Amino acid sequence: MKVFFKHFPRFSVAGHAMAMCVLWAGAAEAQVGIPTKTEPWGLQDVKAIDPGFITAVPAVPGKTVKKGDPLVYLDRERQQYNYDVAKIRSEDNSQMQIAQGELAQKSASVDGLKHSVRRRLASEFDLQRAEGELEVARGKLGLAKMSRKLLEIDLRQAKAALDHRTLCSPIDGVVVAVYKTEGAVVQGTPVVSVADPEKLSVTMLLPLEAAGQLRSGQGIPMRFASGLQRVAQVLSISPDPKNPNGLQTVRLMVSNPDSGTAAGSQACQAVLPSLPSQFPEREATPLPVTNGGSNTPSQSPVAGVKNPT
Numbered sequence: 001m002k003v004f005f006k007h008f009p010r011f012s013v014a015g016h017a018m019a020m021c022v023l024w025a026g027a028a029e030a031q032v033g034i035p036t037k038t039e040p041w042g043l044q045d046v047k048a049i050d051p052g053f054i055t056a057v058p059a060v061p062g063k064t065v066k067k068g069d070p071l072v073y074l075d076r077e078r079q080q081y082n083y084d085v086a087k088i089r090s091e092d093n094s095q096m097q098i099a100q101g102e103l104a105q106k107s108a109s110v111d112g113l114k115h116s117v118r119r120r121l122a123s124e125f126d127l128q129r130a131e132g133e134l135e136v137a138r139g140k141l142g143l144a145k146m147s148r149k150l151l152e153i154d155l156r157q158a159k160a161a162l163d164h165r166t167l168c169s170p171i172d173g174v175v176v177a178v179y180k181t182e183g184a185v186v187q188g189t190p191v192v193s194v195a196d197p198e199k200l201s202v203t204m205l206l207p208l209e210a211a212g213q214l215r216s217g218q219g220i221p222m223r224f225a226s227g228l229q230r231v232a233q234v235l236s237i238s239p240d241p242k243n244p245n246g247l248q249t250v251r252l253m254v255s256n257p258d259s260g261t262a263a264g265s266q267a268c269q270a271v272l273p274s275l276p277s278q279f280p281e282r283e284a285t286p287l288p289v290t291n292g293g294s295n296t297p298s299q300s301p302v303a304g305v306k307n308p309t
Contacts, residue, residue, distance in 0.1 A: 033223065033269035036204050038254060040176045040195030046071055046167050051187035059178055059192050062262070065169040071192045072180070076165035083158040090151040099141040106134040169194050200254040202232060204270060211237050211248035213273050221271040222254055230254050232270065 052074035059071035110130045116122035174197040179190055202222070206214075214220070214234050222230045232252040240249045252270065 032210070032272045034204060034206070034272060036202055036268060036270055038200040038202050038266045038268055040193070041199035041201045041253065041256075042171065042173070042196040043176065044170050044173075044194050045190035046170065046192040046194065047188055047190055048072075048074060048167060048186040049164050049188075050074075050161065051185070052076075052165065053185045054180055054182050054191070057178060057180070057182055057192075059175045061175050061177055063175045064197070065173060065175060065194065067169055067172050069169045070166050071169055071175070071194075072167040074165040074167070074186070076162060079158070079162040079165055083155075083162045086151070086155040086158040090148075090155040092151075096141075096144045096148060099137070099144040103134070103137040103141050106130065106137040110134050167191060171196065173197060198256050200230075200256050200266075202252040202254055202268070202270065204250045204252070205240055205243065205247045206250055208246045208248055210272065211250055214250060220252065222252075223269045223271060225267050230256065 054072055055075055056073040057071070058073075059065070065071070110127070113122050113127040113130050117124060117127050171194060173194045175192060176195045177193045179192070180186055214237060216234055216236065218234045220232045220234065222232045224230070232254040235251045235253050237248055237250050240247045
């Protein structure tokens, strides 16, 4: 079986050209192998909400993690102190106990005066004054309860600030990249990226005619430089706003059971149906295999053709 290629009009994706594709002829239906690459699926960046410096980085690229596993530790002395103080204050019941005791005393005094007034041993004025003091005691108890709730809020805030000093994985997945090392000062920028290892994402730019052969949900064979083959599912086909020359953005999802392919960028070919009458025939070589099991996106899989510049 001979191998041919088609040279599409030159265009660029993410800084590298995707101008060539490989055409396999001799089967019942000709096929085009379009050079592309996978990207992590469901990529999530882990960032430091509050400023601080890194004290430890247990995360390493390729490490499998569970949701909530610690990835990066930040300095925490000040936050630990604030939490300890808030905890002690929230556990102090003395103000509540004093208010409850005063309320019980004033309530008993009113009950006694009511009995005395009926026996004409106390005046109505004494009873009214005691009832006023009872209302004051009830107000003090209400303030004590509100103060207790505020202290509990302070404790939750201090706990959240302390928890933010440990950057944890937001999902079950694999560590794709670590951007900072111990001692670095961080705030608001990604420190670690985590992705779902059981799926891979592929985005291609295709001419309108080629994209028109695809439909949402269609399965497309994928060939990796390592020799592994997968089936990708077409998720969406839409015009590319950055390329007014009719190119279509095709987004694929590649199933990656048992994480057989690394979650990072891997060179591959999407094998698509072709229109043989429109392909000039030139012999070409298959997708090259490197020692690491992947080839760089800038390498051309077509023999005798240089990468466009």
